Each structure stands twice: as structure tokens, then as C-alpha cells.
């Protein structure tokens with residue numbers, strides 16, 4: 001039976017992706033090292049849900065660990081799709097902890113590519129890049145524009161992954177597709193991200209720390225839209241008989257939202273008036289992100305079904321009961 005490998009399966013996007021693929025009847029092999037970048041409890045709880053599916057197999061392993069590949073070898077010729085979502089996320093964390101981005105984004109990716117480089121079954125390997133590759137002046141940039149001006153090690157590690165993909169796809173004729181995600185949010189989200197942190201700060205009766213005096217703007221993208229569009233992109237590549245393609249695409253909501261409007265919507269949805277403390281821009285943060293989907297919409301027929309309010313209502317419903 002054909003199988004999909006989802007790396008970072010206990011992570012936010014990996015969990016939703018694995019679940020969606022299994023609900024579509026696909027067999028998923030998940031791997032995650034359950035690192036402690038944020039509370040491991042939420043990762044374990046996500047896994048509890050995934051483990052209820054019969055078409056799920058999980059390895060608690062690190063992609064940099066040789067032993068993992070020894071175990072995975074048994075499934076080598078069954079895996080036709082890899083969705084590589086494991087990695088070290090977070091822009092601000094990368095200022096103080098640069099090495100982990102090289103180890104878990106760059107090196108781990110090379111180890112994964114080394115394993116799959118001679119695969120005859122692999123139709124496509126999708127990997128997570130990020131809107132942060134566009135740097136400070138990157139709003140609404142098309143995915144085929146040059147990215148060479150990162151302002152954090154996080155974004156430099158993602159650009160490195162994109163460059164490494166070009167090399168591997170050329171030499172080994174494998175299809176490596178990078179997806180630049182834009183601020184993904186939703187139930188089972190990451191506790192280090194602003195919307196989640198705001199509610200936690202409020203719970204602890206703390207002031208909300210609002211960076212860059214509230215001047216940030218983001219393409220907030222609801223998780224179900226990401227997962228559905230990922231599915232479409234995978235199917236596109238499964239149907240085509242391509243060899244050696246290396247492309248990168250934007251995957252984010254085209255609507256850019258001002259941080260203060262985001263907070264206002266969160267206040268309406270939660271019926272909470274947050275206490276706010278405005279602070280300066282943090283190192284590595286870009287002021288605006290904005291998804292340009294001109295290329296992607298035509299090619300994959302991408303759909304974004306959730307507006308911000310709908311997405312936040314779903315997030316808050318989950319948050320209150322978690």
C-alpha cells in the first residue's frame with residue numbers, strides 16, 4: 001500500500017495534515033522528535049488523536065538520527081509522497097538560538113533528502129518554507145522573485161532549504177516543492193504564536209505585549225485552508241509525470257490584516273477587553289507579510305474558505321475546551 005511520510009506529525013501543521021490525509025483514506029507514517037521548543041503536552045495530545053487512526057504509524061525519532069532511517073527503510077518503496085513539516089520554527093527564537101535552525105532545518109532536510117534521493121516511487125516531496133524569506137520589503141512578492149535579503153537565521157535557514165532543493169532535484173531528478181506558509185493559525189495551534197500567547201497572557205492577568213507598537217501586518221491563514229490546499233498541490237504532482245522539478249510557491253491568505261484589527265477581532269470573538277502594552281519592534285521581525293497568489297491560484301486552483309472572524313471563532317472554541 002502506498003504511504004505518505006509526514007515529518008513533524010506532532011507539530012501544529014503536521015498534525016492537521018496527517019489527520020486530513022488519513023481521513024481521505026491515505027496511510028500516514030508520522031515522525032517527530034517531540035522537542036521542547038514549546039509545551040510537549042500539546043504535541044502528545046495531538047498524537048493521541050492521530051494514534052486512534054488505524055492507518056497511522058508513528059516514530060518518535062529525530063530526522064538527524066541514523067537509526068530512524070534504518071527503521072524507515074522497510075517502507076522505502078511504499079512512500080510516494082513526503083510532506084516535510086518538521087523543523088525549528090520561530091523568528092525571534094532564532095536570534096538567540098541560531099544553531100538549532102541549522103541542525104533542524106538545514107541538516108535534517110539534507111538527511112531526509114539523502115534517504116530519498118534514489119527513490120523510484122517518490123512522486124513529490126513537499127517541504128515547509130516561510131513567508132519570512134521575503135525579508136523586510138517582501139510584501140506581495142510573487143513566489144518567483146529573488147529572495148536574498150533575509151533578516152533572521154530562521155529565514156536564512158528556509159532560503160538554504162530552497163537552494164538545497166534545487167541541487168538535489170537537478171542531480172537526482174526528484175520533485176521538491178517548497179511552500180512558503182504565511183502565519184498559520186487555528187485549533188491545536190502553536191503556543192508561541194501571538195494569538196495563542198495573547199489568550200495565555202490574558203489568562204494570567206498579564207498585559208498583552210504588542211510588538212512594533214501594533215504596526216505589524218500579516219496574511220493570517222486558517223489551518224484548514226492550508227491543509228486543503230496542500231492536498232490539492234499533492235494531487236497535482238501525483239497526476240503529473242514530472243522529474244526533477246524544484247519550485248517554490250506561496251501558501252497564505254491574500255488578505256493582509258493589521259495586527260490591531262486582528263486584536264480587535266479577537267476581542268469581539270472572545271468578548272474580552274485585553275490590557276495592552278505597546279513595545280518596540282523585535283529583532284528579526286518583518287513589518288508586513290502579504291501573500292501574492294497570482295501564480296498559485298491558476299496552477300492549483302487554491303481556495304481560502306475562512307475569513308479571520310470565522311477562523312478565530314473556531315480557534316477560541318477549541319482553546320476554551322482545551
Ligand SMILES: NC(=O)c1ccc[n+]([C@@H]2O[C@H](COP(=O)([O-])OP(=O)(O)OC[C@H]3O[C@@H](n4cnc5c(N)ncnc54)[C@H](O)[C@@H]3O)[C@@H](O)[C@H]2O)c1
Pocket residue numbers: 007008009010011012013014031032033034035037043061062063064085086087088089090103104108128129130131180181182183184185190
Ligand atoms: N505555523 C506557521 O505559521 C508557519 C509559518 C511559516 C512556516 N512554517 C513552517 O512550517 C513547519 C511546521 O510548522 P508548525 O507551525 O507546525 O511548527 P511546530 O513546531 O508545531 O511543528 C514542527 C514539529 O517538528 C518537530 N521537529 C523539529 N525538529 C525535528 C527533528 N530534527 N526531527 C524530528 N522532528 C522534529 C517538532 O517537535 C515539532 O513537533 C515548520 O518548518 C515551520 O517553520 C510555519
